[in-house]
Amino acid sequence: MKIFFLILLILVVAVTVALWFWRQSDHTADRAVITGLATLQPAAPERFDLALLEGLPEPAQRYFRYTIQPGTPLYTVARISMNGKFGMGNRESPDYVHMQATQVLAMPEGFIWKMSAHRGLLGISGSDTDQWTRFWLMGLFPVARAGGDADHARSAFGRYVAEAVFWTPAALLPGPGVSWKLVDINTARVVVRHEGMEQAVDVVVAGDGRPLQVSFDRWTNANAEKVHRLQPFGGYLSEFRELEGFVLPTQVEAGNFFATEDYFPFFIARVTGIEFPKHDATGHPE
Numbered sequence: 520m521k522i523f524f525l526i527l528l529i530l531v532v533a534v535t536v537a538l539w540f541w542r543q544s545d546h547t548a549d550r551a552v553i554t555g556l557a558t559l560q561p562a563a564p565e566r567f568d569l570a571l572l573e574g575l576p577e578p579a580q581r582y583f584r585y586t587i588q589p590g591t592p593l594y595t596v597a598r599i600s601m602n603g604k605f606g607m608g609n610r611e612s613p614d615y616v617h618m619q620a621t622q623v624l625a626m627p628e629g630f631i632w633k634m635s636a637h638r639g640l641l642g643i644s645g646s647d648t649d650q651w652t653r654f655w656l657m658g659l660f661p662v663a664r665a666g667g668d669a670d671h672a673r674s675a676f677g678r679y680v681a682e683a684v685f686w687t688p689a690a691l692l693p694g695p696g697v698s699w700k701l702v703d704i705n706t707a708r709v710v711v712r713h714e715g716m717e718q719a720v721d722v723v724v725a726g727d728g729r730p731l732q733v734s735f736d737r738w739t740n741a742n743a744e745k746v747h748r749l750q751p752f753g754g755y756l757s758e759f760r761e762l763e764g765f766v767l768p769t770q771v772e773a774g775n776f777f778a779t780e781d782y783f784p785f786f787i788a789r790v791t792g793i794e795f796p797k798h799d800a801t802g803h804p805e
Contacts (some may be wrong), residue, residue: 585728591764606785753777
């Protein structure tokens with residue numbers, strides 16, 4: 520009997536150690552993505568000039584005039600810190616947990632969102648990127664691992680193109696792969712094309728150009744059938760602050776089935792900080 524318990528103990532320790540190393544390998548991969556995205560920041564960015572808006576639909580011009588002040592360096596990579604609520608359930612039973620997260624956004628190349636959430640003694644943590652979704656329970660037990668396929672890449676692309684409207688407007692100035700269309704007097708549609716993917720996002724702006732809501736058709740399997748298809752997604756932006764020449768929302772609510780009776784805002788975040796990673800004298804991210 521003693522030998523049995525000894526073998527069982529050895530197995531438990533071995534599995535625990537293996538899971539710990541697996542978790543550390545995820546952290547290592549996260550750090551590599553964060554560093555790689557930060558290197559995409561322009562080392563000597565152009566400064567914003569209203570001439571860059573020539574030919575854009577009027578609501579799009581309003582959006583850029585509000586979100587980017589003249590003379591602002593056009594940084595396209597942002598590091599965002601946030602806290603808030605994340606819904607683990609559905610509209611009828613949201614099952615919100617309190618979360619903290621850090622995101623690096625580098626549209627159109629990619630993003631990473633590192634989140635930790637707790638309910639009582641239980642904690643969940645992990646990361647969501649354009650390449651994978653990986654979350655762990657109590658830092659030891661993998662509970663969600665997905666990605667590495669075209670469906671994931673397409674779904675993630677929709678997410679971070681929309682989030683560029685929130686936090687990196689400079690990345691959406693017209694240029695290769697980025698165009699704007701008029702929808703109505705207060706709505707413009709940005710279309711981003713990158714590596715064979717295309718995403719259109721509608722931006723509703725106020726009279727002063729403040730972006731009020733963002734909506735788009737997202738490729739997702741967040742439905743009862745768990746089948747990937749296009750579904751309405753979107754949210755609301757509020758509580759704007761000036762940060763290094765950009766005027767950006769610090770309150771964001773977003774979710775599936777936007778503008779329908781089934782809308783479920785599973786993501787409710789308050790931004791606590793936005794930074795634009797810079798390069799040091801050697802050209803490496805600071």
